[in-house]
Amino acid sequence: MIPLMKNAFLNEFETKKALSDFIMKADRLSMDVKCAEFERAFAAKQGRKEAILFNSGGSANLAMLQALKNMGKLKDGDKIGFSALTWSTNTMPIIQMSMEPIAIDCEPSTLNVMSHHLLDRIKTTKLQALFLTNVLGFTGDIDEVRNICERENIILIEDNCESLGTVLPSGKAGNFSIGASFSFFVAHHMSTIEGGMVCTDDEDFAEMLRICRANGWDRNLTAAQQVKWRKKYNIASEFEAKYTFYDLGFNFRPTEITGFLGLYQLQFLDDNIKTRQANYLKLEKIMLQNDDLVHLKHDHITLLSTFAFPVVCKTPELREKYLAQFAGAGIEIRPMIAGNMQRQPFYHKYAKQMYDLPGSDFLHTNGFYCGNYPELSETDLQTISSCLYKY
Ligand SMILES: Cc1ncc(COP(=O)(O)O)c(C=O)c1O
Incomplete structure (x- = not known):
């Protein structure tokens, strides 16, 4: 796990x-x-x-x-x-x-x-x-x-x-x-x-x-x-x-x-952030070879302190496939935070105005993430990588 x-x-x-x-x-x-x-x-x-x-x-x-x-x-x-x-x-x-x-x-x-x-x-x-x-x-x-x-x-x-x-x-x-x-x-x-x-x-x-x-x-x-x-x-x-x-x-x-x-x-924060970035860049190399996935842009960012490892698939069907791969490999996964907030039950109860939000809808239906933190071992990173290939 x-x-x-x-x-x-x-x-x-x-x-x-x-x-x-x-x-x-x-x-x-x-x-x-x-x-x-x-x-x-x-x-x-x-x-x-x-x-x-x-x-x-x-x-x-x-x-x-x-x-x-x-x-x-x-x-x-x-x-x-x-x-x-x-x-x-x-x-x-x-x-x-x-x-x-x-x-x-x-x-x-x-x-x-x-x-x-x-x-x-x-x-x-x-x-x-x-x-x-x-x-x-x-x-x-x-x-x-x-x-x-x-x-x-x-x-x-x-x-x-x-x-x-x-x-x-x-x-x-x-x-x-x-x-x-x-x-x-x-x-x-x-x-x-x-x-x-x-x-x-x-x-x-x-x-x-x-x-x-x-x-x-x-x-x-x-x-x-x-x-x-x-x-x-x-x-x-x-x-x-x-x-x-x-x-x-x-x-x-x-x-x-x-x-x-x-x-x-x-006292551990600087190393922690560097390791998060290094982990992300390692996994990103695999992700960039896979055209099932949206390639996330971060060239405007000098130091990318990722909180998690986000995966955005091109379709909801592809997400099902990658969710199954991650779950099968014992990797804990989560939705892309709250997705399009307008789709959350509380929002409907209290908000007056709904807007067309195609980007957030896309992320809601096609995105998910797994953890990225300094304690991930080489084997953990390889397990995650193995789920990012297009088979
Ligand atoms: C964007 C964002 N805002 C606020 C919070 C709330 O933080 P806390 O759990 O410390 O209340 C979170 C928690 O994950 C978050 O991701």
Whole structure:
């Protein structure tokens, strides 16, 4: 069996041992200095001013929209574009925040929204924001998407939960927008068991995200930020400030275990990403010889930090054939994330407008993926390769 993911952590034994020692010695396990240390280290690694740690990628997504609402940048009823090929908790927060989700199609050869898809949609629909997903470690022509957003006054937000480590000539995936989310769930590039992050260069956004993350209070803000909020609302004493709630929030706090694991796993991240790319390029060589399969484009990407190994067949019938080959070889497989989101039951219940999305439909019916991670052995890679030949 080749599972989607072999271990909870890279260097599992060493990490679990270090975690046990940490737990035994720690005075406090609720959010504290380890979380703050991981935030600083992750922000530096990603090359952003601020990083705010959450208990999951999905909650990071919900908090980003809540924070933009609290700041008055988005409001009820706003139309928010999203990549039609994404994960449920990218799209659900748009609905949960009383905004209107507007699906944007994705290109089968890049798995992503391309600038032409965005241009097509905004011909008829004015968007206030675009919540773009960088899918499975790949991206679209994100520079051009950013240019359009800037020109059209569309707030660009990235869901980078599947693309930690991907680099384009103009920057890292996740650094093209006001803020980007990351996920550290076990199956992702880096695991803290459960966990998520938002990275941003916008200090006001970071401040509001910290308010949203913990109950709407000011406890996790800097001293200067606390003075500002307390002055604005005439909060005269520390006693009163403890239970003063300034704006809408949740309890999306991580624990010190999240912070410790994040810091520990961060030391393996560069090698992890390089191995993911090397695995992908090895398997791609076989895939490129097979004309049953769509050849995925990534020549605009300098470092391809794949989350998984995506396979896109030219027809649904061919997908059946390759699904059977993979299953027969004991390789765990999954659909191409949520496929065309418009086909998901929840979407029908809540969304007003459906669009023609031929690219996402193609990916929905013809795509699937198996795991790609550093622990794949040569034999595992050969087993996967053997399923990619056209027999
Ligand atoms: C694109 C995308 N966004 C959000 C999430 C949610 O992350 P989490 O599982 O940490 O809540 C995922 C999870 O796989 C994802 O793939």
